[in-house]
Amino acid sequence: MESVLSIKDLTKVYGKFSVLKGVTLDIPKGSIFGLVGRNGAGKTTLMRIVTGLAEPTSGSYSLSGISSTDKKILSVRRRMGSIIESPAIYRNLSAYDNVKLQYINLGMTSYDSIPELLELVDLQGTGKKKAGKFSLGMRQRLGIAVALCGNPDILILDEPINGLDPQGIIQMREILLKINHERHTTILISSHILEELSKLATHYAFIEKGEILQTLSSHDLMSKVRKASRLVVTSTELLCPLFDREGIEYKVENEETVDIFSDISATRIIALANEAGVEVVSISDNNESLEGYFMNLVAKKDGIV
Amino acid sequence: MICALRSSLFRLRRTGLLAKILIFSVIVGILLTINTGVAYYEIFPFKRPRFLDQKFIGIAVLQLMYILPFASSVFTTSFTGNDLSFRTINNKVATGLSRVQVFLADLIVSVLATIIMFLTSVLIIFLYARFYSVRSNIRFDDLVICVLLRILIVSVAFTAFFNLLQFLFSNKFFGLVIAFAFIPALIFISGFYQDKLNQPYRYKVINEETKQEEWVLNPEYVSGTPRKILVFLSETAPFTFTDSLEAKPEKITSNVAIAAGTVVAVSTAAGIAAIKKKELS
Numbered sequence: 027m028e029s030v031l032s033i034k035d036l037t038k039v040y041g042k043f044s045v046l047k048g049v050t051l052d053i054p055k056g057s058i059f060g061l062v063g064r065n066g067a068g069k070t071t072l073m074r075i076v077t078g079l080a081e082p083t084s085g086s087y088s089l090s091g092i093s094s095t096d097k098k099i100l101s102v103r104r105r106m107g108s109i110i111e112s113p114a115i116y117r118n119l120s121a122y123d124n125v126k127l128q129y130i131n132l133g134m135t136s137y138d139s140i141p142e143l144l145e146l147v148d149l150q151g152t153g154k155k156k157a158g159k160f161s162l163g164m165r166q167r168l169g170i171a172v173a174l175c176g177n178p179d180i181l182i183l184d185e186p187i188n189g190l191d192p193q194g195i196i197q198m199r200e201i202l203l204k205i206n207h208e209r210h211t212t213i214l215i216s217s218h219i220l221e222e223l224s225k226l227a228t229h230y231a232f233i234e235k236g237e238i239l240q241t242l243s244s245h246d247l248m249s250k251v252r253k254a255s256r257l258v259v260t261s262t263e264l265l266c267p268l269f270d271r272e273g274i275e276y277k278v279e280n281e282e283t284v285d286i287f288s289d290i291s292a293t294r295i296i297a298l299a300n301e302a303g304v305e306v307v308s309i310s311d312n313n314e315s316l317e318g319y320f321m322n323l324v325a326k327k328d329g330i331v
Numbered sequence: 332m333i334c335a336l337r338s339s340l341f342r343l344r345r346t347g348l349l350a351k352i353l354i355f356s357v358i359v360g361i362l363l364t365i366n367t368g369v370a371y372y373e374i375f376p377f378k379r380p381r382f383l384d385q386k387f388i389g390i391a392v393l394q395l396m397y398i399l400p401f402a403s404s405v406f407t408t409s410f411t412g413n414d415l416s417f418r419t420i421n422n423k424v425a426t427g428l429s430r431v432q433v434f435l436a437d438l439i440v441s442v443l444a445t446i447i448m449f450l451t452s453v454l455i456i457f458l459y460a461r462f463y464s465v466r467s468n469i470r471f472d473d474l475v476i477c478v479l480l481r482i483l484i485v486s487v488a489f490t491a492f493f494n495l496l497q498f499l500f501s502n503k504f505f506g507l508v509i510a511f512a513f514i515p516a517l518i519f520i521s522g523f524y525q526d527k528l529n530q531p532y533r534y535k536v537i538n539e540e541t542k543q544e545e546w547v548l549n550p551e552y553v554s555g556t557p558r559k560i561l562v563f564l565s566e567t568a569p570f571t572f573t574d575s576l577e578a579k580p581e582k583i584t585s586n587v588a589i590a591a592g593t594v595v596a597v598s599t600a601a602g603i604a605a606i607k608k609k610e611l612s
Contacts, residue, residue, distance in 0.1 A: 077425040079611040103427035111612070114418040118346045127345075127419075130338045131426050172422060 028055045030180045030212045031076065036085035038071050038236075045071045047236040048085065053180070053214055053229075058206050060227030061216040062320060068236040069216040070111060073184045076214075077108045090179060104132055108182040113169020117158030121149045121168050124157055128175040147171045147201055163194035170201060180212040181205065187222055195222060202226060220316040224248075232323050239323045249277065251319045254285040256312035257295060264302045272298065285312055335428050335436035339410075343440050348409060349447075352402075356448045359398055360455025367391035367456075383464040385475045391456045392478055395449065396570060397518070399486040403445050404510030407493040410444070411437045412503025421611050434606045438494045438599065445490045449483050477584040484584075485569040488591035489514075491598040498605050501612075517569055524565035527553055 031053040038046040046068045053059045063069045074080040076087055078099075086094045092102045115124050125140050144150045147167040152160070157168055166186060173181055186202075187195045203226065205211050217223045223230075230247055232239040254277075259265055262284045269276050275287040286295065292309050299306045343349050367390050414420045414437060423433045461469050471479075492513075496506035530551045535544050553561055565571050566583045567590040 074611070077421070079421055079424060100427040100429060103425060106425065108421075108425045110418075110421060112418075114421045116342065116346065116413070116417055116419055118413070119342070123341075123345045127338055127341055128422055128426070130341055131334055131423050131428060133334045176426070 029053055030055045031087065031089055031214065033072070033076070033087040034085055036072065036075060036087060037083045038068075038075060038080070039083045045236050046075075046082070049233070049236070049238055051231055051238060051241065053212060055179075055212055056206070056210055057228045058202070058213045058215060058226050059229045059231065060223045061214060061231050061233060062218070062220060062223065063216070063233035064218060064324075067233045069233060070184050071236075072233070073108070073110055073182050073214070073216065077106065077110060077182055078103060079110065104176060105179045106182065107173030107175065107178040107180075108184075109166075109169045109173050109186055110182070110184045112188075113165050113172070115157050115165060115168050115172060118156055120154050121152045121157060121160075121164075121171070124168060125171050125175060128172045132176045134176060143171050143174060146174070146204070148197065161194075163190050163197065166190060166194070166198060167201065170198075170205075174205065174209075174211075177209060178211060180214065183213065183215045185217055186215065187217060187219060199225060220320060224316050232320055234324050234327055237327070239327055247316070247319070249287070251316050254287050254312040255290070255292075255295070256308075256310050257284050257286055258282055258307040258309075259284070259299060260305045260307070265299060265304050268298045268302050282307070332432045332435065335423065335432040336439060338423065339436040339440040343410070343444065348406070348444070352406060352444055352448050353451055355402065356451030357455055359395070359402075359448075360452040361459075363391045363394050363398075363452065364456050364459040366394065383460040384468045385470050385472055387460050388456055388469065388471075389475050389478050391460075392453060392475075392482065395452055396482050396485065398452075399445065399449060399482065400489040400514050400569075401511070402448055403441070403486060403490045404493045404507055404514070406444050406448075407441050407490065407497055407510075408503050408507040410441055411494050411497040412506060415497060415501070416503045418612060424611060430606045430609075431603050434498065434602050435599075438491060438602065441490050441494050442487050445486050446483065449486060453479065473581070477581065481584050481587050484588050484591040488594040488598075489569070491595040491602075495598040495602040495605070498602050498609070521565070521568040521570035524561060524568055524571060527551075527561055528558075528565055 029052040031051075033049055033051040036046050036049040037044065049068070049072060061069050061072070071080065075082050076089075082094075088094065089099065089102045090105060092098050116127065119127065121144055122140060125143055126137055129137055129140070141150060144152070147170050149164060149167055149171065152164070157165060160168065170181075170183075170186070173183070183202075187198050190198060199222065202213060202215070206213055213226075215223065215226065224244075224247075228244045229241070230244065231241040256279075259282060262278050262281055265284065266276065266278065269284075269286070273288075274290060277285045277287070279285060295309060296306055367387060414433075420433055424430060457469065493506065493510050496509055497503060500506050500509075530553070531549050532552050533546045533548050536547050537543070538545050563586070567586050569587075
């Protein structure tokens with residue numbers, strides 16, 4: 027799959043402290059890429075480097091195929107929008123003027139599309155009201171509008187739902203999905219609110235202490251964390267053909283253990299096991315939350331599990 | 332560079348800062364005119380002065396020297412400081428404008444604002460002297476032009492330095508506090524130079540034994556090369572206006588221009604180095 031942003035062996039060291047340790051990532055075009063990690067894991071530093079706000083200690087990245095070491099990177103950055111930590115907006119300017127200013131920064135001379143952009147983030151009626159008088163949600167949405175100026179190929183958003191109320195979170199989610207679906211903008215988004223991220227992301231990378239623990243697609247992640255009944259039997263080999271026949275979704279863990287994802291009663295499972303001539307040892311719930319999955323990853327890294 | 336400059340100029344206009352500095356400059360011009368009239372010409376407000384000449388302009392304008400640096404420090408805090416404290420500089424850098432371009436654009440607009448404040452205030456003073464007095468003989472002779480140039484050059488140097496302070500410190504008010512402490516310190520230094528130079532070569536004392544007056548050399552008097560250095564420092568110090576300015580205005584103004592140019596060059600170079608290395612938050 028074509029990558030909009032490729033990061034290779036990126037490290038960042040402050041004094042004796044390594045914030046990023048050889049991070050390598052590929053952000054597929056058109057994806058919503060969730061960067062998951064605890065506070066201090068290195069998410070913001072990674073995003074600050076990619077947006078040019080900080081320099082890496084070593085390693086490189088490429089935007090739309092142009093390497094960070096190439097002088098052309100400055101012009102390629104025009105195809106990127108970002109919000110790092112909190113929206114960077116002039117509080118003494120209106121929403122319209124904030125967006126217009128970013129148009130000027132980008133060298134754009136036509137401002138006809140500004141009303142459309144403000145409508146996209148639901149700020150069309152704010153008139154001359156200064157951004158300093160906006161609510162946090164409005165400021166976040168204005169930040170998104172500023173980041174979207176020039177219709178970028180990739181949007182980099184660092185914790186965009188932090189501090190928002192539930193309504194603001196829903197509104198933000200809908201805006202991001204709309205941007206991704208209608209404008210085909212690739213979004214790299216970091217958050218530690220995993221449940222919310224799971225409603226958006228198509229791909230994930232888990233980061234801890236400056237290292238990428240795992241990257242996987244949403245489909246792969248969901249199959250790992252969704253509701254399952256864990257069945258322990260004497261032989262999965264004999265039982266699985268019956269599951270296939272019945273259209274039951276399952277995943278074999280080992281010769282004796284299988285996770286069943288379909289909504290099926292225990293009586294039906296036992297009946298199928300009897301038909302296959304297999305003895306059922308136990309049936310139990312095997313539900314793992316996104317948070318649980320992430321914490322397990324972290325624990326494995328730390329050698330706790 | 333054009334984009335960065337257009338962006339800074341747009342901000343100057345749309346944030347209302349341009350209107351604010353214009354209003355401020357008009358008020359300053361009026362107040363300086365009234366103050367000069369009352370203090371030096373015994374003209375009372377609302378009473379038309381009988382005669383005004385370029386000396387009036389010179390005296391009124393001289394007082395600008397003490398106001399413009401303070402105004403400039405407040406402006407750079409509101410303009411450049413906001414760009415950093417609102418983190419809007421990030422938007423510029425992230426969209427591919429180089430850091431140097433961003434720094435220079437803010438510096439140029441800050442200098443432009445200082446020039447606008449200077450010209451507006453001078454214009455108000457000039458208009459008052461020219462049209463409000465019963466009779467006027469306004470000529471911009473060499474001395475007045477040198478005073479005007481000196482104030483403008485020094486104010487631009489201050490602006491460049493204050494702009495640098497904003498890029499050096501993460502808290503914009505820290506830069507403002509330093510600027511506000513720096514200006515009185517320079518005024519004090521200028522006074523110190525003057526004090527040293529004004530020391531008499533010798534003075535009279537009464538001899539305790541003879542009860543006669545006699546001349547003794549003043550140990551505080553600075554002579555030789557140290558005096559030459561002191562004279563140079565005094566003449567180039569921003570807040571020193573000595574009699575020698577009247578005697579050799581062009582020479583002193585060119586010395587001040589060299590000193591101010593050095594301040595601008597060093598401040599710009601240091602600012603560019605700082606912004607290049609700065610980790611933007």
